[in-house]
Every structure is written in C-alpha cells, then in structure tokens.
Amino acid sequence: MKRIMITGALGQIGSELTLKLREIYGTDEVIATDIRKNDSEAAISGPFEMVDVTDGKTMLEVAKKHNADTIIHMAALLSATAEANPVFAWNLNMGGLMNALETAREMDAKFFTPSSIGAFGPSTPKDLTPQDTIHRPTTMYGVNKVAGELLSDYYHHKFGVDTRGLRFPGLISYATPPGGGTTDYAVEIYYEAIKNGNYTSYIDKGTYLDMMYMPDALNAIVQLMEADPRKLLHRNSFNVTAMSFEPEEIAAEIRTHIPAFELQYNVDPIRQGIADSWPNSIDATAAMEEWGFKADYDLGKMTTDMLEKIKNK
Ligand code: AKB
Numbered sequence: 001m002k003r004i005m006i007t008g009a010l011g012q013i014g015s016e017l018t019l020k021l022r023e024i025y026g027t028d029e030v031i032a033t034d035i036r037k038n039d040s041e042a043a044i045s046g047p048f049e050m051v052d053v054t055d056g057k058t059m060l061e062v063a064k065k066h067n068a069d070t071i072i073h074m075a076a077l078l079s080a081t082a083e084a085n086p087v088f089a090w091n092l093n094m095g096g097l098m099n100a101l102e103t104a105r106e107m108d109a110k111f112f113t114p115s116s117i118g119a120f121g122p123s124t125p126k127d128l129t130p131q132d133t134i135h136r137p138t139t140m141y142g143v144n145k146v147a148g149e150l151l152s153d154y155y156h157h158k159f160g161v162d163t164r165g166l167r168f169p170g171l172i173s174y175a176t177p178p179g180g181g182t183t184d185y186a187v188e189i190y191y192e193a194i195k196n197g198n199y200t201s202y203i204d205k206g207t208y209l210d211m212m213y214m215p216d217a218l219n220a221i222v223q224l225m226e227a228d229p230r231k232l233l234h235r236n237s238f239n240v241t242a243m244s245f246e247p248e249e250i251a252a253e254i255r256t257h258i259p260a261f262e263l264q265y266n267v268d269p270i271r272q273g274i275a276d277s278w279p280n281s282i283d284a285t286a287a288m289e290e291w292g293f294k295a296d297y298d299l300g301k302m303t304t305d306m307l308e309k310i311k312n313k
Contacts, residue, residue: 001110001225003029005068007053007100008075009042010034012178013114013171013217017072018042020218031066033059034075040176053096056103063103070225073100073113079141080271081180086140093144094151101155101163111163112225113152115237117210118182119145119167122277129279131239131286138277152236164224165237169210169244169282171217172302174309182274186211186250190306193254193261201247202268208280210241213297213305220293227291234286242295243302244281253303 004021008014009032019042021030033051037043049062053075063071075096082089097113104111120129121137135146145167152163170183177191178184185203192199203209212220220240251263287293297305 001025001070003031003066003068004070004072005031005033005063005066006072006074007033007051007059007096008073009048010038010040010176011074012173012176013214014074015040015042015176016173016214017074017218017221019045020222022046024222031062031068033062053099054092056099059099060103060106063107063109068107068109070110070112071100071104071107072221073097073111076144077141078178078181079116079118079139079274080182082141082144083139083270083274089140089144093141094147097148097151101151101161104161104163105155105159109161110225111152111155111161112221113148113163113165115145115149115165115167116141117167117169117278117282118142118274119149119237120279120282124279126280129239129282131234131283139274142277149236156235162229164232164235166220166224166240166287167237167282168217169212169241171212171214172306173214174306174313175214182271182278183209183211185247189247189250189254189263190303190310193258194307194310197258197260198262198264199251200264200266202266202271203247203275204265204267204272205248206246207272207275208244208246209275209278210244210282212240212242212295213302216242216295216297220287223293224291231290233290238287238290238293239282239284240287240293240295241282241284242297243299245299250299250303253299254307257303257307
C-alpha cells in the first residue's frame with residue numbers, strides 16, 4: 001500500500017484508521033474521503049476530498065487525481081439503522097461497494113472492505129462459529145454483508161482485483177462513537193459509567209456477542225493488507241475476534257474500577273432480535289493461520305484503557 005484512498009474516513013473506524021495509516025505510510029499518501037467534512041483530525045491532518053459513495057464517477061475521479069493504489073471502503077450503514085431503512089441500506093451499502101470495487105478494478109488497486117458477524121444468521125452454529133459455515137442472515141445489514149463478501153470474491157476471481165476483508169465483531173473505541181449498530185451498547189456503557197455511574201442496556205442480560213478493541217481492529221486491517229497473497233486461502237472475509245461477553249460481564253469489569261456502577265435493562269426488541277440472530281462467539285483460526293492475526297486486548301485490558309481515555313478526554 002502506497003497511495004491509499006479511504007471512503008467513510010470520518011466514521012467510527014475510518015477516523016482512527018486514517019490517522020494510523022498516515023503514521024505508517026505518510027500523511028500525504030492517505031486520502032481521506034467522506035460525504036461531508038468536519039473539523040476532526042482525520043479531516044484536517046492531510047488530504048481530504050468530499051465523496052458520496054453512491055456517486056461512482058466522482059469516486060473514480062478522486063482516485064485518479066490522487067493516483068490511489070489501494071481503496072479502503074468503509075462507508076456503510078450499520079445493522080440497526082439498516083434495519084430501520086432497508087431500501088436505503090441496500091442502495092448505500094451495495095451501491096457504494098459496487099462503485100468502490102469498480103474504482104479498484106479501474107485503478108488496478110488493492111481493496112479492503114469490512115464484513116461483520118452480522119453476515120451470520122440464526123441457522124449458523126452459535127458457538128465458535130467456523131470460518132466456512134452457513135450464511136442465512138435475517139437482517140438487511142447481514143444480507144448486504146454476505147452479498148458484499150460474494151461480490152468482493154467475484155471481483156478477485158473475475159477481474160483479478162486483490163480484494164481482502166474481515167468479519168468484524170462489535171468494535172469498541174473512545175475516539176469516535178459508533179452510530180446505529182447493535183453492539184454500540186458496549187461503547188455507551190463506558191461513557192455512561194464515567195458520566196453517571198450507571199447504564200441502561202438495550203441488550204438483555206445473557207446475550208453474548210463478539211467484541212474487539214479498536215487498536216486490534218486497526219492492526220488487523222494493516223496486517224491483512226500487507227499479508228503475502230500466496231498465503232491467503234480465504235479472502236472475503238476472515239473471522240476476527242478478541243473476546244465474547246454479555247452485559248453483566250462488562251459491568252462486572254467496570255465495577256473493578258467504579259465499584260458503585262449500576263446496570264439496568266430496557267431491552268429494545270429490534271436490536272435484541274438482531275443480536276439474537278448473531279453468533280455468541282466466532283472462531284478466528286483461519287485468520288491466525290493464514291496471516292498471523294492476534295488480538296492484544298482482552299476485556300480487562302480494554303476496560304482499563306477505555307475508562308482512562310474517556311476520563312482524560
Ligand atoms: C453493528 O452492530 O451493526 C456492527 C457490527 C457488529 O457489524 N458493530
């Protein structure tokens with residue numbers, strides 16, 4: 001990767017990924033793009049262009065202008081928002097992906113886009129979900145993710161585009177809040193613990209979901225994109241995870257720092273339904289074997305860091 005263009009660069013992953021890639025590859029080599037500009041570091045610390053991912057012509061023009069050799073396509077609606085606006089989600093998630101893949105094909109560029117644990121469904125094995133298994137998701141987001149994985153593999157087989165992807169679990173970070181996801185509770189809980197000493201969870205007690213701390217997610221993207229292609233038996237997309245917990249377990253970990261922390265529940269049937277259709281825990285062996293994936297943060301280490309960083313914000 002030498003000249004990297006990122007879509008959705010001001011989103012939850014994009015805003016931190018842009019800064020990390022600028023650190024590794026050089027500020028001017030990483031072109032951040034998003035549908036609108038703000039005053040965040042990702043937007044102002046280096047090249048920035050306005051790109052609506054449903055506009056393939058502009059995307060290609062920007063890629064050509066900056067001579068991009070890598071396209072990292074992050075712009076997408078998350079699960080709960082997609083479920084509330086399924087037609088819009090299809091158009092944005094699939095239209096944006098198609099434009100980004102076409103841009104990569106025209107530019108002969110490497111390509112990354114995230115998939116998700118949302119690509120699995122209720123008939124998928126729930127525990128230690130294998131890399132290669134049943135995909136019958138029951139959400140629009142999941143349908144988009146499965147179609148996106150297949151489309152990315154198609155661009156590799158048909159056109160030789162070097163497409164790679166990760167099935168991310170819930171990603172937790174203190175920098176940019178997520179929006180419209182099912183796993184967002186695991187970010188909100190830390191903010192509310194610091195601010196109010198309590199949190200009301202929309203996800204029910206006993207609901208296990210995979211999670212990962214953002215630094216591990218960013219390392220995984222870089223490592224996968226730098227991996228020797230001859231070692232990749234899979235491409236779109238690899239299971240990756242760092243931990244699996246339910247709300248009581250994250251609350252117990254927070255109480256080791258804030259003993260009076262209280263957790264209540266007001267379950268949202270829509271997001272609970274989505275969570276219930278996803279695995280309890282996924283198996284990341286293929287990622288470990290094919291390109292050396294390893295997560296550094298477990299629940300304890302992540303909680304210490306999250307609470308400290310939010311306090312000092
Ligand atoms: C969401 O909850 O929608 C995302 C995801 C797991 O893909 N965080």
